Amino acid sequence: MIKFTECLNDTWDYFFLTDPANLLQFKQENNLSDDLMNEFTTNESAELATQNGVIIPMSSISNQPYTIFFNTNNQTSEFEKDTSNLLFKKSGYVLNVINKEVCLITVPYLKNWTLENGINRLKEAIKIGVRQSVTLQNGCYTVTILGGFTIQDTIEEATFEFQINPIAKGTQSKVTDLGFPFIIEK
Numbered sequence: 001m002i003k004f005t006e007c008l009n010d011t012w013d014y015f016f017l018t019d020p021a022n023l024l025q026f027k028q029e030n031n032l033s034d035d036l037m038n039e040f041t042t043n044e045s046a047e048l049a050t051q052n053g054v055i056i057p058m059s060s061i062s063n064q065p066y067t068i069f070f071n072t073n074n075q076t077s078e079f080e081k082d083t084s085n086l087l088f089k090k091s092g093y094v095l096n097v098i099n100k101e102v103c104l105i106t107v108p109y110l111k112n113w114t115l116e117n118g119i120n121r122l123k124e125a126i127k128i129g130v131r132q133s134v135t136l137q138n139g140c141y142t143v144t145i146l147g148g149f150t151i152q153d154t155i156e157e158a159t160f161e162f163q164i165n166p167i168a169k170g171t172q173s174k175v176t177d178l179g180f181p182f183i184i185e186k
Contacts (some may be wrong), residue, residue, distance in 0.1 A: 001078075002070040004132045005152070009061045012107035015182070017056040017143065017162065020119045021099030026054045027113055034117075036110040051173050053094035056143060060181035067152050068104060069161040070134045078150045078161050087148040087184060092174035094167070095141045102164070104132040140169045147184050158184040 009015060023036070026049055032039045040046035040057070049055045069078055079086040095102065103126065109118050125131040144163040149156050160182075 001075045002072070002134050004068040004070075005065070005157075007066040007068045007104065007132055008106075009063055009066075010106040010108050011063055013059060013061050013063070014107050015058040015061050015160075016105050016110065017058070017093075017095060017102060018054065018105060019095070019097045019099055019102055020105075020122060021101070022054050022096055023049070024113065024115065024119060025098065026052070034112050034114050036113045037107055038111075040110070047178060050093075050175065050178060053096035053140060053171070053173060056093045056095060056145075057178060058145070058182040059179060060183045062158070062183060062185055064158055064184075066184070067150065067157040067159045068132055069159065070102075070132075071161055071163045072134065072136060072165075074163075074165065077146060077163065078159060079146050079148060081150065083151040084159075085149040086146060088182070089144060089146050090175070090180060090182075091142070091144040093143040093145065094171050094173040095143050095164070096169075097136050097138050097141065100135055100138055102134050102136055106131075136164065137166075140167050140171055141165060142167045142171070145182070147182055149184070149186075160184075
């Protein structure tokens with residue numbers, strides 16, 4: 001399990017899980033503008049990207065630090081500990097990885113999603129620990145998102161856990177409620 005601490009939403013109420021290269025390819029194939037946030041909020045491209053495993057949008061993300069776990073090898077969930085408080089578990093998401101990388105990104109990156117301004121800026125943020133990234137083999141994955149509170153170093157932390165497991169290529173997302181609120185608050 002890979003753990004990140006002090007993960008922030010950059011004051012926007014969204015997180016997005018994606019393979020940056022796949023998102024750039026999707027943008028180019030669908031002739032979308034560099035402002036993917038505008039595209040995702042003014043047409044059906046967000047739904048199409050989610051159904052095709054390009055991006056997993058997470059809305060209603062409170063402006064607070066989060067502990068993030070990427071569970072990529074079927075380890076015991078952080079939320080199975082007695083000290084955890086699971087608030088929600090959402091399954092049925094699909095993510096396609098074409099460049100061996102999955103990142104948790106925020107709105108500012110999507111406002112100018114180009115190789116220079118989106119992806120390269122994201123890589124710099126990953127290097128300094130501002131954004132989160134994990135390496136996965138290329139392929140298709142199912143993603144379950146758990147959210148709630150866990151105890152980290154004796155402190156209760158707002159926590160997301162992404163359980164990521166390989167599935168057959170071409171699998172479509174089964175998520176129908178894209179507006180599900182991923183709220184972790186007391």
